[in-house]
Amino acid sequence: MAFSETPPLQPIKPAYHLRILNDDQLRTLKSSTLEILQETGIYCPSEKCLRIYAEHGALVDFATCIVKIPAEIVLSAMRHAPRFYTMGARLETHDLRLDGKSLFCATDGCGVEVIDFVTRQRRPSCKEDVAITARLADFLPSIGFYWPIVSAQDFPATAPLHELDASYNNTIKHVQSETIMGEQLARYAVEMARVIAGDELTMRARPPLSLLVCCIAPLSLDRDGMESALVLAQAGLPVGFMSMANTGSTAPATLAGTVVVGDAEIVAAMVLIQMACPGAPIFHSLMPGMMHPHTGAYLATAWEGTLLYPIGVELAHNWGVPALAGIFATDAHAPGWQSAGDATSSLLLCALTGAETGSGLGLLESCTLLYPEEIILDSDIHDRIRLEAAGLDTSPTALALDVIKLVGPRGQFLRQRHTRENLRRRSFSDLTAQPAPSGGFRDPLELAREKATRILETHHPEPLLPAQKKELNRILNLADNELA
């Protein structure tokens, strides 16, 4: 069967870097996290997790489910965590080597509503939306890996597994789930990942699946999330923990206070994984929000709140683990000025602080609403920043002194061979400055919609082998029978 090549990835490779927190601040934040873990503790309503904590020296109150972890135990557990590792793709050419030199970006997730690709009407999301967007993501070089972007709500009990199925069938890229919660679901997901990898060894060396688990602010871990994470970690699949502490409601109304509450949640979860599986690949993700003081609403992008995203990256590195950075979040209701303004800054600063991974392109309304063209628009912004961060070529060819001398004052460069050779190498957006037949330029949003349609018409990534498809179906049937 004919299929389309998936274009090579284009991660952001910053040529220069930025430090936001100084060493003193990093030390103070780390010691505050350690103090919270030791003095205040974490709520963890999982018998299984509590036992692991207790066996490794944490002080566990089984009645209240509060775990207090002495600082030296935290530090000792975190010493096992690998700083760098690989997240595998279906094809090795698209593996993500987290080596501190590149930032790979993923789609957003997990939305619950969609502006329908055909009718343009708003409706609940379904498995087909996950599949369609996976195909768009497969085509876009800016997307390094895929978060199932919306919920497969047409499969209520086993939606996370169907999201995984839709993804594997429509992109060769690494898939990171944010919804597989609970031990049973996790075991099915690991089976599916094993089918994609082909064998146990490959699955551990180039894991095609990873999982992100949200903590519950303040200072609580989710039972199903943590038990799921343990299953994946035991199978060698990367797991990460995200805090979405909300300044003013589930976190103190100061930025530093929000940071340490969130960091303590993440570190408590990472420590548990290292206790259970020393050396398991883990990652850190701090994506706090802020409470609107008038309405209590969650804001993904208050003026100064987004500073916390690159700060999260520095905290992750200070703990010696890779970061999943918060990028592209917007509270906008539709693509436009607000969504673009929100997107740009956080991506640049997260790239310059050295984030290894980031999510998420493509959603609006605080990560809940999928607009088909938004992933194309976000991808354009990604490329602007990728090029901005790439630095300047000052080689003799780029300086072109002989050409300048030849042209001299009052001349023009149009006829120079150097111009012919180099002007086309410059990158121009295919959304902006596109001439309209009636003069002026075409609307970038309209062009983005057209581009999404064109990709969906023409791009069909390499399919899974028939045996793999069959095996995934078998696993899904079993899961549906057991869990639905």
Add this chain to the structure above:
Amino acid sequence: MPANMQPLEPLQTPFRLRYLTEQQLDQLQSATLDILERTGVKFPSDKSLKILAEHGALVDQKTQIVRFPRDLVLKYMAFLPRYFTMGGRDANYDLHLNEGKTYFTTDGCGVETFDYKTRAMRPSCKEDVGMMARIADYLPSIGFYWPMVSAQDHGLTAPLHELDAGYHNTHKHVQSETIMGEAPARYALEMATVINGSREDLRRRPSFSLVVCTIAPLIQDKEGIEGAIVLAEAGVPVGFLAMPTMGTTAPATLAGALAMGDAEIISATVLMQMVAPGAPVFHSLMQAWADPSSGNYVSYPLDARGRYAPVEMAHHWGMPALGACYGTDSLEPGTWQSAAEPALDPFMVGLTGAEIVTGMGLSHTYTRLYPEQLIMDADLYQRARYYLMTMEVSPETLALDTIQAVGPGGHFLAQKHTRLHMRESMKRAITHQVGPDGKYRQAREVAIEKVKWILANHYPEPLDSAKQAELGRILAAADAELG
């Protein structure tokens, strides 16, 4: 500070980004010196050619091309002051250019205005300049004012009328981008002297400055350079702005375009230092691109890297930089494009440490004024300003006692610490204004309301009547002589 004046809010950040390496900066500077020595720059001004020849430049009177020996450039660049003051009409708004502060201005000089009354686009006029000066005066994000549009209702003396409208409607420093030629410059100098009160005060804290565009490739504008000489002699800051377009008036490689634009700026700067050693001069380079399909001028292609490399090049020469922000190619405000293109600008320019930056508020590649664009650009600016501030890490902000009191699974709403800090922690953007339906309102609609509110409520202190009369007299004389 009087009640109708808000303190300025410049970008201040301890973070520094080095875009170019030291070696690249040396390479670029050496390329500039090479161009000045081997290729030269055309000065179509007898006055300038005479000064250049007298000071050791190699002048070909016939072609008007001037070549600058390397040592000569370095000798005169050594006179440049690294920092200086740009005075406000009110001393509270003096801008003391120094390390760590970045002041932004409006954009200029557009030619069309969207009229709120008629809901139609029309040619710009002097009243628009005054109206926007009043809005700029109100906004703490605006450190100084570029007359945003052309006073096209005043023909040849439009630049002086723009200055007049600026002085009447803002306490802040006014920087012109249109006063070209010796005679208009002398009138502008007279007007600025009226505002400052004396020539001595004008030299100490000049209420006015000028930016002059060079012509790519490698030409100075006769009127521009002769106007600049008048101002430099009086101690008024002048800056030179190169706008090389890659592929048409500059090489199609960025480093070549930067070196060539830099050569234009440095040749003009050297001339100023020959005329008035120690004269305050700033550096500005805004490269653009030619669309290979249409030849159109593009400010923001996908690959717009190096937009702030010229800031580092200016500093490498020991000069303050006028950074280039905003100026979207979008036809109107509120579009995806009008944020996607410039939103990165204030971050990058703040991180590279430009002293002054243009310019907020115009659409359609610096030509079209929608007043609300200034409010929306200011919102993007404020995001950057907060983003680039340090985070306070102290016992009070860490709030460990409060965290201990709340514990796992609680909430912070009932805490005194939350009541104390919540309002200061949430800086509301124009995007987070709740409408009657409980949803966030359209940012553009909120911005238009803010424009109307400022115009209805903010009136800067008027100039005293003697100064008003004197400005009127100077303008009348200029209209009679030049108009």
